[in-house]
Amino acid sequence: MGAGRRLATFADQGVSSLSNFAAVAIAANVAGTGEFGQFSLAYAGLLLFLGAQRAFVGETLLVRYSRTGALTARIVAASLGGSVLCGVPAALFLLGGGLLAGGQDALLWQLLALAAPFILLQDSLRYLFICQGLPGRALAVDGLWAGVSIPGMLLAAGSGWSLVPVLSWWIAGALAAMVLGLVVARSLPAVPAGARWLWLNRDCAVRYLAEFAALNASSFAVLYLLVFPLGAAGVGALRAAQLLFSPLNTVFGALKTAIIPELVRARGTVMFRRRLLEALAVVGVLAVGWGAAVLFLPAAAGEFVLGETWANATELRWPYAVQYLAMVPYTIMLACFRAAEANRLSTFMRGVLAAATLILPLCLALNGSVAAAAWGFAGATGLAAACGLARMAIQRRGGVPASAQHQVSAR
Template sequence: MGGLRRVVTFADQGVSSVSNFVAVAIAANVASAHQFGQFSLAYAGLLLFLGAQRALVGETLLVRYSRTGQLTREVAAASLGATALVAVPTVLLLLVGAAAAGEENAALWLVMAGVAPVVLLQDSIRYLFICEGVPGRALAIDGAWAIISIAAMLLAAQAGAGLAEVLLWWGAGAAVALILGLLLARCVPAVPAGVRWLWLNRSFAFRYAGEFAALNASSFAVLYLLVFPLGAAGVGALRAAQLLFSPLNTVFGALKTAVIPELVRTRGTPAFRARLLEALAVVLVLGVGWGGAVLLLPAGAGEFVLGETWRNAEDLRWPYAVQYLAMVPYTILLAYFRATEANQLSTLMRGVLAALTLVLPLALALSGSTQASAWGFAVAVAIAGVCGAVAVKRGRRSSARDVTLERVD
């Protein structure tokens, strides 16, 4: 049963990622270059808060409430209320963007502001279903959103609709999925209870949100700072090379979502180690397979995907292949820390990654080499993973020493 749940959760993550990619592609086809730039800014803001909501509410749900019987209807309603609270600053940010964008582009920002609470709540319900051990319901609502929104967006685009109207249909699909999710969950957001829920889970929720904020801040900051030694073309090459490996980001995200609840449910049993090793094997095979495919990618295929940027990104494939290979043990360790509630160790490992991501690529880029900067990202992940592994080993030695002392006493 657990294996089927994990497969369905992976399928749900795939549907969500592919549908989002298609939706952005449709938006790109109906927008001018300037409009798409404005949309990209608004969408980036929405994704930033979506990631924060997943760290603050989603991961806390998986860690604290995945054990059978822990997730009551009251807890579910309170967690949705917490998500509604996260939606408030999201909407405010997008409204500020609408005011700053000018009359010509304000409409698409306003649409994104209206859609944001729906998207955040729909995503939170996905986590509720996965936490409950019924990921099929998450797949159902994501599938409904994908089918309805993409079909409606395509019809609107063919009819000559503008970007704002096309985005409205994207939001309409999300609204249908949200309503379906609320009906299946049999609860509605309880905002006052959400405040209390966040307070009761503050040692987890705010720590996870802090880890997310630190990693994102360092990643954004280093890209902007790299413009000075490498130029815009160099940063573009780094982003293009990363794009070649982006499907693995979906794998890593799905792995955490699928495996953490199963690890929580089997904690303290022999099945825990089996689940962890199984996850390691699966993600290692996928990582090596995709990395090898990218390294063997013919120039013609690379130019088809990246256009002229391929020439600058081609030599960066090796450092990024190593980086994503290092992400395998890093992700498994993070899942282990979450499942065992070893929050200090996860913060240590992710804090090391945030610091090194900011320092190493920039320091190595001072030579003017984009490839050296890419190796900086790879080394940062590898060192963070080693720190996590060392922390686990020391923790086990300490536990074994305590057990020995108890026996002596």
């Protein structure tokens, strides 16, 4: 049963990632250069708040309520209410972006502002179903979104529609998926209870949100700062090389989402370690396999995917292959720390990653070498994984408990 749940979670993550990629690709083909630039900015803002909600609400659900019987009807409604509250600042941010954009571009921002609460609530339902041990329902909800939005966007684009009505199909799919999710969950968001739920779980939620914010801030900052020693072309080469390994990001995200509930349910049993070793083996094989495929990618295929940027990105494949190999133990340890509620360990490891990601690539790039900067990213991930492992070993040797394993409920 556990293997089936993990497989369904991986499938759901794949459907979600592929449908989002397809939606952006269709938008790129419909929009003009300036219009797509505005869409990219607005979409990046939406993704930022979506990631923040996953840390704030989604991960808290997985860690605190994956135990059998932990999710009562009141907690379900309260967690959904917390997601609605997260949708408010997302919508306000996008509306503010529309005011700054002005003119015809404002409509694009306003459309995504309207969609933000639907999308955040739908995503929270995915985490809810996975937490309940019912990832097949999450897959069905995401499948409906993809089934409604992608064909509709393709038909609209083929008929010569502009970007805003094409994106309306994407939002319609999100709305349909949200409604289906609420029907299947047999619940409605309870907003006042959501505020209380967030308050009761603030020790986890705020910490996870802070970790997310620190990592994203360092990742964005280092890319902008690398423009000075490397130039825009150098940063573009780094992003292009990273794109070649992007499917592994989906794997790591799906693994963490799938394995945390399994580990929480196995906490205190011999199955806990077995589940960790199984996850390590699966993701390790996938990382090695995909890394080898990228390293041996023919030049013609690379040019097809990256165009002219391939020439600058090809030498960066080795450092990124090493970085993604280092992501394997890092991801497994993060899942272990989350499931055990060893929050200080996860914050320490992710803090090391945030600081090293900001410092190492910049220091190594001072001589103008793009490859050196790429090795800096690999070193940052390896250092974070090594520090996390060392800190865990020190605590175990000293007999310090990893967590208090709080039991919190929205009573």
